[in-house]
Amino acid sequence: ETGVTQSPTHLIKTRGQQVTLRCSSQSGHNTVSWYQQALGQGPQFIFQYYREEENGRGNFPPRFSGLQFPNYSSELNVNALELDDSALYLCASSQEGGGDYGYTFGSGTRLTVV
């Protein structure tokens, strides 16, 4: 059984650019959530995808968008990057509803915006 895989692990972008982060969900999981974790803070919910549809969104602007594919993998896209977007981006997969074991997290993508 494979876990959650995220790519790339590290990324440096310039303010105003666009970035795409990728996530492969754990085998048997059909729901993917994305979180932003600033240094020294807890993860903040960005959005969740189930059956290729966004079914929940946190307090993030529309320049944060995503996709889920038929194999349940997912992408997070961020347009018009700002310095404050520098953070660890975590992807978490789960069964619908999260179950008793909640969410399996990937190791994250460390994004630095300069």
Added chain:
Amino acid sequence: GQNIDQPTEMTATEGAIVQINCTYQTSGFNGLFWYQQHAGEAPTFLSYNVLDGLEEKGRFSSFLSRSKGYSYLLLKELQMKDSASYLCAVRGDYKLSFGAGTTVTVRA
């Protein structure tokens, strides 16, 4: 809205016991999770409580009181490898809301 509070830092000695408290005020409740996160790594699942009471898993135990909006994570027989951040997270309708995390430092 969601408000989840936990202490910022705690320090304890190897072999000792540490209790990390978490209080929450959330618009929905479908369970409370505790995760361990080492610096630069993914959060890893420790425990899940949805009913009041104590759940024990080896050296780790977690307690929940829904009426008080309160949980704690108890770490027993502390080891150096337990030095990490511990995250309290409440599941609402479809998402996890996290506290800022408690950094636990274990000293020899």
